Amino acid sequence: MSEYRWTTPREWYESLDDEARKIADQKIEILKQFNADDPLGWVSSEMRENIPQVARFLFLHRVRSEVLNGYLQFAIPENPEFEKSLPPFARMKVGEEAFNRLIESGVNREDLVRVARAAACRATLNFVEMLDGVTFPDEFEELNNAPDWAIMEIVEENGKRKFTGRMLDGLHESVFGLYPDDE
Numbered sequence: 001m002s003e004y005r006w007t008t009p010r011e012w013y014e015s016l017d018d019e020a021r022k023i024a025d026q027k028i029e030i031l032k033q034f035n036a037d038d039p040l041g042w043v044s045s046e047m048r049e050n051i052p053q054v055a056r057f058l059f060l061h062r063v064r065s066e067v068l069n070g071y072l073q074f075a076i077p078e079n080p081e082f083e084k085s086l087p088p089f090a091r092m093k094v095g096e097e098a099f100n101r102l103i104e105s106g107v108n109r110e111d112l113v114r115v116a117r118a119a120a121c122r123a124t125l126n127f128v129e130m131l132d133g134v135t136f137p138d139e140f141e142e143l144n145n146a147p148d149w150a151i152m153e154i155v156e157e158n159g160k161r162k163f164t165g166r167m168l169d170g171l172h173e174s175v176f177g178l179y180p181d182d183e
Contacts, residue, residue, distance in 0.1 A: 009044035020047070027054050030146050034061050034139070055147035058140075064088070065139075067127045121176075128175045 007015070016024060024043050031039035036057055046053035083091060102112055131151060140146070151168040154161045 009038075009040045012044050012048060013040060023047070026145060030054055030143060031057060033143070034058075052147060055149055058146060059149050062130050062140075063127065066130050067123045125172070125175060128171045132169055132172045134172050 013021070013024060024047060027043040027046065028039045031042055031054060034057070036042060042053040042057055045051055083094075086094070099112065099116075103109060131149075133148070151171075153164045153166045153168055155164055156162075
């Protein structure tokens with residue numbers, strides 16, 4: 001029985017033939033355009049383990065840029081880059097601290113909750129539009145051969161999950177029209 005030897009992403013890359021290296025280089029370049037941490041690691045995982053890591057990265061990048069940072073109504077006009085690089089858990093922490101400061105300063109709690117819910121509604125709409133492919137930011141326009149994603153319906157048959165072949169799209173058309181009270 002032969003012993004398995006784990007290789008680093010660099011060793012893996014150096015062992016590729018020309019065709020596989022060309023594919024890896026294309027994927028690495030896509031990730032570099034978005035300042036991904038360790039593009040070679042992402043691509044190595046994708047190609048060795050058959051995990052769609054580049055699509056995963058692009059999806060999460062869009063969630064962070066369009067949903068967390070996306071809506072200008074809630075941006076600080078003097079500084080449009082305000083908190084854009086703040087990691088999500090740090091953002092939640094400083095948001096909770098800001099909420100507490102505002103309550104302590106006498107801000108009406110209901111008004112503050114209305115603002116938070118309005119931001120959550122906008123983030124939800126941004127997320128659903130992103131999933132549907134309704135919005136496509138400029139930074140993605142120049143990408144060639146970049147993976148995309150789709151939401152697919154699955155059903156359970158005989159204890160196993162299987163694809164029906166039907167896409168869940170058009171979600172943005174219904175997200176705020178699910179119930180009679182929705183306007």
